[in-house]
Amino acid sequence: MNEFLQQFVIESRELVDAAGGGLLALEQSPRDAERLDEVFRAFHTLKGGAAIVEFAAMEAAMHAAEEVLAEARAGRRPLTPAGIGQCLAHLDRAAGWLDAIERSGELPEVAGGQPVQAPSVPAEHGVPDWVTDLVDRNRVAAARALTAIRFVPGVDCFYQGEDPLQRMISLPGLVALELTPRESWGAPATLDPFRCNLILTALSTAPAADLHGHLQGHSGDCGILPITTRVEDSAGSLPPHVMGVIEAQRAFLGEGSPQSFAGRVGAAGTVAANALRFCGRPESSERIFRATRQSLLALSVQPLRDALAQLLADETPAEAAAAADSVRATESLARTLRIDADQVDAVVRLAGELTVINNAIGHVTRLVRAGDPSAADLLKERQAALEHLVGELRRSALRMRVRPLRSVLQRFPRLVREMSANLRKPVKLVIVGEDTEADKTIVEMLFEPLLHLVRNAIDHGVEDSGERTAAGKLSTATLRIRAERSADRVLIEVSDDGAGIDVARVRNVALQRGLITEEQRLTLTEAEALDLIFAPGFSTSTKVTEISGRGVGMDAVRRAVERVGGHVSIRTVAGSGTAVKLSLPFSVMLSHVMTVEAGGQMFGLPLEAIIETTRVPQAAISKVGAAPVIVLRDRAMPVIDLAKVLGVEPQADVDGATLVVATANGECAAFQVDRIVERLDLILKPLEGLLAGTPGIMGTTLLGDGRVLLVLNIAEMLR
Amino acid sequence: MTVRAAAGGHIELVGACPSADAESLLQLLLADPGMTVDWRDCQTAHTAVVQVLMAVRPRLLGPPADARLKDWVAPAIA
Secondary structure (H helix, E strand, O other): OOHHHHHHHHHHHHHHHHHHHHHHHHHHOOOOHHHHHHHHHHHHHHHHHHHHOOOHHHHHHHHHHHHHHHHHHOOOOOOOHHHHHHHHHHHHHHHHHHHHHHHHOOOOOOOOOOOOOOOOOOHHHOOOHHHHHHHHHOHHHHHHOOEEEEEEEOOOHHHHOOOHHHHHHOOOOEEEEEEEEOOOOOOHHHOOOOOOOEEEEEEEOOOHHHHHHHHOOOOEEEEEEEOOOOHHHHHOOOOHHHHHHHHHHHHHHOOOOHHHHHHHHHHHHHHHHHHHHHOOOHHHHHHHHHHHHHHHHHOOOHHHHHHHHHHHHHHHHHHHHHHHHHHHHHHHHHHOOOOOHHHHHHHHHHHHHHHHHHHHHHHHHHHHHOOOOOHHHHHHHHHHHHHHHHHHHHHHHHHHOEEEOHHHHOOHHHHHHHHHHHHOOOEEEEEEOOOOEEEHHHHHHHHHHHHHHHHHHHHHHOOOHHHHHHOOOOOOEEEEEEEEEEOOEEEEEEEEOOOOOOHHHHHHHHHHOOOOOHHHHHHOOHHHHHHHHHOOOOOOOOOOOOOOOOOOOHHHHHHHHHHOOOEEEEEEEOOOEEEEEEEEEOOOOEEEEEEEEEOOEEEEEEHHHEEEEEEEEHHHOEEEOOEEEEEEOOEEEEEEEHHHHOOOOOOOOOOEEEEEEEEEOOEEEEEEEOEEEEEEEEEOEOOOHHHOOOOOEEEEEEOOOOOEEEEEOHHHHHO | OOEEEEOOOEEEEOEEEOOHHHHHHHHHHHHOOOOEEEOOOEEEEOHHHHHHHHHHOOEEEOOOOOHHHHHHHHHHHO
């Protein structure tokens, strides 16, 4: 991308954000003239920028929005929610184009200067959002569909004797149909039954050419697009290194003597099947597994070799390209980071000081060689100076990655506005602490879990306005997202003033789903029962809704948060609401760990999870059934022999046991180790490639002597 | 009449409901928002009628007799 265009993208993004925020604020207070001016100026500058880079479509879109705002500014026409919606739609398109520019480095091919809001967007510049959303919501149907249709009938089409719905349900090959209001419905009494307020979207297995005829000659807008990207496929596209592993297994099959046949087939088949399973391809994995069995029975490598070859052939052309594409997209998106010039200067200064230290250490090396007795003291002194500098460099480097949470939180007013309209539950969103900062990694991973929490809150937490009024509450619900920094943690709380969670119902559902036993249902404490909503496979919603029924439960939230070293807690008060609190590390990079030895190997335990370390006589550990248990400070907890669970040879310790008591998600356990070694501050590397997502391990780091230290994830080990 | 108030607080949609039914249906629902709409005997419903069901969201007694209404329209407005 040339520098000019790059600058345009950076500036435009900021303006799009500013305009979006301004528009939402205007919706609350439409008479705020200052705000209106501000938004108008943002659109105007966007338009100017687009004109400079000669991007006619964006110029036209911004112009259209500017017109709406100009009317309001001049007092000719008030700014209505519909007008704001229109401006937001233009902004969305602009944001989409900016994404496209960032990915490709070029201006997208859009029919230049065309008036906007035509839903039949040409597909060349990427897939329009409505297609992506539609496909996303109807994954099973989309797997078969060839065409996506979006039909926005004219508002007075009923008077012309048209029946748009009838047309749509008569389409050949219909596999999915969705109806959404163009504008939110409002109170039933204000409904004009003869004004068509619908957007009809559908998926069909018929090719686009066959559908044109069926939708011709009606009033309104119609977009018929062939679905080019099959979401089902791309979701499972194999990363290149996995392809490499499978390719290697195929090559491995052809080697070796007949004596090693069974071992070779078994090993190759298992490795390939495991690799596939780890990338979320259970079906392919199962296929390879079956082929392995066939090979073993038939005493021939052929079935397995064929299955592997078939798999590679299926994957290579399209999916490898798609995978490469998405990799490029994430890379390019991560490349631009605005950094304060002072911070860069500070790092340059540190680099200079490091050079000085390096020279000084070089000098000491020469002294050592010459056998100078003062060398050791001098080296110690220099090392102290180096340590100080490295610490400062690390802090400066981390400082550069610090971002305000605003970039994530500012997306929510829009989303909440839409969800609230779709579900017809009036919701007011209050965001506090947008300026709270955190490491880039944390800020970037936050969106998904927060989105899920917000969806849950609006869909399941907040009652209908009727119910709210009956309960003596304001009909408009309040949803709060509050962020704050507390020492080296960032706390984010999503709370609603809805109905709260019915804990008794949680108990019943958990029993139905087989997550707990009847006895547990009766004996679990309130907090433990509430915690069940984080269990995998738990979802209290009996119906799948467009808003939150996408198959990801609260367990996904907890997993995402724990992956970066955070934790989730929940509070609920029946009738007054629910609050979910995420506690995240300020920076994922520097972790405090305690190193321990178990079975002769070193492991790291995150210090934040450790409550105490203690040494007890063997007799203090008793057995309940087969499980060893200890009572410490009046609390009974399981004793987990770290060596045993990690599959290394435990060392016999006859005198007693060294225990590290750790806690996660309210559960406590004593880990039995051979020896406690030391405390370390280290930069944790997450597991990558095939090892990514290995349960129980948070990350790795290199120790001073070159050994790899595995840092364990206590929360996952206690599960 | 393809839309009518039946005994027991029900509104029934019967047969092929034309666009004119939208107004009658809306009036019945506005008069008593608690009414259940029984569309089990509905053969076709005009977009305008379906739109009223979407906007007012009465309790629905279904599924409708017609396969297309049952397969496509009922889930879309649920």
